[in-house]
Amino acid sequence: xxxxxxxxxxxxxxxxxxxxxxxxxxxxxxxxxxxxxxxxxxxxxxxxxxxxxxxxxxxxxxxxxxxxxxxxxxxxxxxxxxxxxxxxxxxxxxxxxxxxxxxxxxxxxxxxxxxxxxxxxxxxxxxxxxxxxxxxxxxxxxxxxxxxxxxxxxxxxxxxxxxxxxxxxxxxxxxxxxxxxxxxxxxxxxxxxxxxxxxxxxxxxxxxxxxxxxxxxxxxxxxxxxxxxxxxxxxxxxxxxxxxxxxxxxxxxxxxxxxxxxxxxxxxxxxxxxxxxxxxxxxxxxxxxxxxxxxxxxxxxxxxxxxxxxxxxxxxxxxxxxxxxxxxxxxxxxxxxxxxxxxxxxxxxxxxxxxxxxxxxxxxxxxx
Amino acid sequence: xxxxxxxxxxxxxxxxxxxxxxxxxxxxxxxxxxxxxxxxxxxxxxxxxxxxxxxxxxxxxxxxxxxxxxxxxxxxxxxxxxxxxxxxxxxxxxxxxxxxxxxxxxxxxxxxxxxxxxxxxxxxxxxxxxxxxxxxxxxxxxxxxxxxxxxxxxxxxxxxxxxxxxxxxxxxxxxxxxxxxxxxxxxxxxxxxxxxxxxxxxxxxxxxxxxxxxxxxxxxxxxxxxxxxxxxxxxxxxxxxxxxxxxxxxxxxxxxxxxxxxxxxxxxxxxxxxxxxxxxxxxxxxxxxxxxxxxxxxxxxxxxxxxxxxxxxxxxxxxxxxxxxxxxxxxxxxxxxxxxxxxxxxxxxxxxxxxxxxxxxxxxxxxx
Ligand SMILES: CC(C)[C@H](C(=O)O)[C@@H](O)C(=O)O
Ligand SMILES: CC(C)[C@H](C(=O)O)[C@@H](O)C(=O)O
Numbered sequence: 001x002x003x004x005x006x007x008x009x010x011x012x013x014x015x016x017x018x019x020x021x022x023x024x025x026x027x028x029x030x031x032x033x034x035x036x037x038x039x040x041x042x043x044x045x046x047x048x049x050x051x052x053x054x055x056x057x058x059x060x061x062x063x064x065x066x067x068x069x070x071x072x073x074x075x076x077x078x079x080x081x082x083x084x085x086x087x088x089x090x091x092x093x094x095x096x097x098x099x100x101x102x103x104x105x106x107x108x109x110x111x112x113x114x115x116x117x118x119x120x121x122x123x124x125x126x127x128x129x130x131x132x133x134x135x136x137x138x139x140x141x142x143x144x145x146x147x148x149x150x151x152x153x154x155x156x157x158x159x160x161x162x163x164x165x166x167x168x169x170x171x172x173x174x175x176x177x178x179x180x181x182x183x184x185x186x187x188x189x190x191x192x193x194x195x196x197x198x199x200x201x202x203x204x205x206x207x208x209x210x211x212x213x214x215x216x217x218x219x220x221x222x223x224x225x226x227x228x229x230x231x232x233x234x235x236x237x238x239x240x241x242x243x244x245x246x247x248x249x250x251x252x253x254x255x256x257x258x259x260x261x262x263x264x265x266x267x268x269x270x271x272x273x274x275x276x277x278x279x280x281x282x283x284x285x286x287x288x289x290x291x292x293x294x295x296x297x298x299x300x301x302x303x304x305x306x307x308x309x310x311x312x313x314x315x316x317x318x319x320x321x322x323x324x325x326x327x328x329x330x331x332x333x334x335x336x337x338x339x340x341x342x343x344x345x346x347x348x349x350x351x352x353x354x355x356x357x358x359x360x361x362x363x364x365x366x367x368x
Numbered sequence: 369x370x371x372x373x374x375x376x377x378x379x380x381x382x383x384x385x386x387x388x389x390x391x392x393x394x395x396x397x398x399x400x401x402x403x404x405x406x407x408x409x410x411x412x413x414x415x416x417x418x419x420x421x422x423x424x425x426x427x428x429x430x431x432x433x434x435x436x437x438x439x440x441x442x443x444x445x446x447x448x449x450x451x452x453x454x455x456x457x458x459x460x461x462x463x464x465x466x467x468x469x470x471x472x473x474x475x476x477x478x479x480x481x482x483x484x485x486x487x488x489x490x491x492x493x494x495x496x497x498x499x500x501x502x503x504x505x506x507x508x509x510x511x512x513x514x515x516x517x518x519x520x521x522x523x524x525x526x527x528x529x530x531x532x533x534x535x536x537x538x539x540x541x542x543x544x545x546x547x548x549x550x551x552x553x554x555x556x557x558x559x560x561x562x563x564x565x566x567x568x569x570x571x572x573x574x575x576x577x578x579x580x581x582x583x584x585x586x587x588x589x590x591x592x593x594x595x596x597x598x599x600x601x602x603x604x605x606x607x608x609x610x611x612x613x614x615x616x617x618x619x620x621x622x623x624x625x626x627x628x629x630x631x632x633x634x635x636x637x638x639x640x641x642x643x644x645x646x647x648x649x650x651x652x653x654x655x656x657x658x659x660x661x662x663x664x665x666x667x668x669x670x671x672x673x674x675x676x677x678x679x680x681x682x683x684x685x686x687x688x689x690x691x692x693x694x695x696x697x698x699x700x701x702x703x704x705x706x707x708x709x710x711x712x713x714x715x716x717x718x719x720x721x722x723x724x725x726x727x728x729x730x731x732x733x734x735x736x
Contacts, residue, residue, distance in 0.1 A: 085565065155522070200454060228629055229624070250595070
């Protein structure tokens, strides 16, 4: 029996109810697989900012740093802003940059029983976006400069940053099961190399890394063409790697094709993970956190509407990270089975019939 | 009988065949409405760059500047690059910035007979993206700085730039016919105000302008949420206004929902147009150019595959600009009628059965 030290950040808005649903699924999976999570709950987000003056205290960050993994709910409230207008309750700065979690891994998959707005069958849409998580346009986060007449933000890419994220994408493609219908494994770089020098630089580094993976197809696509292609031929994609803000946009776009971002989990990883993706974490371990790709939707909090699948699937990714891949697979299989059986029903707007409670119970009922 | 001085830039790849198709439609419409175009053809793009060392000569630019309007085919060839890697044969720098054509107007409309990958009926998708066309991240075009270790590009927004583009969007919403099913006319600002100070600045200026248009709903959406929404609830949108690169991405995404960007025209306008959109141009007039939103697709050039509807619909926008709105409407009506009758058939990949020739003949046959 293994016990993993796991940090939990319930977050704002619908965060706490999503996290509660995911933890109940994790407990059920753990008891089947002979592990448990020793959780430490810490505050982070907009409510924490209002109380503490920072979105997360140094002590709370330290808990995340020392945990084998962290499960995080969505954070932020639109009205909680810094004087410069950007949101005060976000954790990207302290967690993504602060812990150098440079890879944001975002699987986009159409599950059974989901009525996608895009004409597609389950199996047609199944790719992963690897979003660079520490630089690009996000490095400007709150650092823009200007006056009342003009304002600038800076997009920065480094060779080091491009190299490690490109390598991560190829390693991921190499170990993915299945492959797109129109070929073998493939990594697509999404850039804007025709207009931006920084993006051409990214492309050059990407192609250098690609040369080290001769068995995997490397392709480059401009971001505008990619946006069209994710709607018109999503079957084509396997692994997509891209700049931070492009990854933000494209992953929500991808979410729109699989029933909504409420279906979409993500992992913020980096460091030693790179070399050994199947590593069985022991503590102290490399930090990583797992969260939905969407926001905290305060308007629907507590109303029995929120869809916790993004959070439950993020919990599955967390188990993969902990080395409990069988547990992660069980969650994914049970989710698909419950959706296919109609025991989980997602409305067209992405909300769930019965809310987080009904959904987590249905997933647990379908665990084998 | 009026004769309009019009510049024509055939462009690269499929450009010349598209432009030829559009000119044949324009000639037919002109003879019905008692006007003609006195065209001057000028070179511009990648082939021009290879010959002249510049994508467009000062003399050619002067022709565009003095014409009542310009019809431009797609330009650029991926292999024709500057030493910094960005494309050498693009005209955005010389035409959009050079002539201060600060508004890029991109209607996204699902036409009859088009099998969209998104579940939608004609009428469901009908909005206009107003893309700021002279600043944002594009101002960095080829000006990024760095070395072999890192590279930066700058996103700049000015109060002046935000103000005029926001005003354009509200003026456009005020005169649009029809309105979204879920309300009256609406302008949606797409930004990333939660993370980027420049985008919060844009939002502030937008809201100042919005206050002057109390009859039009003003809404703000983060770019990631907007990318999802354009797939999941395109019916919601009326007029969208946004930063240059966001507009580039979102318009191709929108194109993906209406059968492909080969269906999508655009106008690059500005200057005096703003005050008087229905102005009847006389020469010399304020310059403006009209073009497809897609690239030059050299791989299919001359193969009878290209779909010229983007170019034909761009020609219709050009007629609106010239004050020949009845002619513009005739082109749009004939296009819809020909599609509805099955006389134009667009393949799922966006290409046209019979190529530019068959399509332009079908449009002419359906002119009333
Ligand atoms: C909340 C927001 C700052 C965040 C981002 O833009 O990165 C979110 O959209 C995400 O994708 O994780
Ligand atoms: C060709 C390219 C530079 C151009 C752009 O990015 O603006 C095109 O995509 C467009 O949208 O007009």
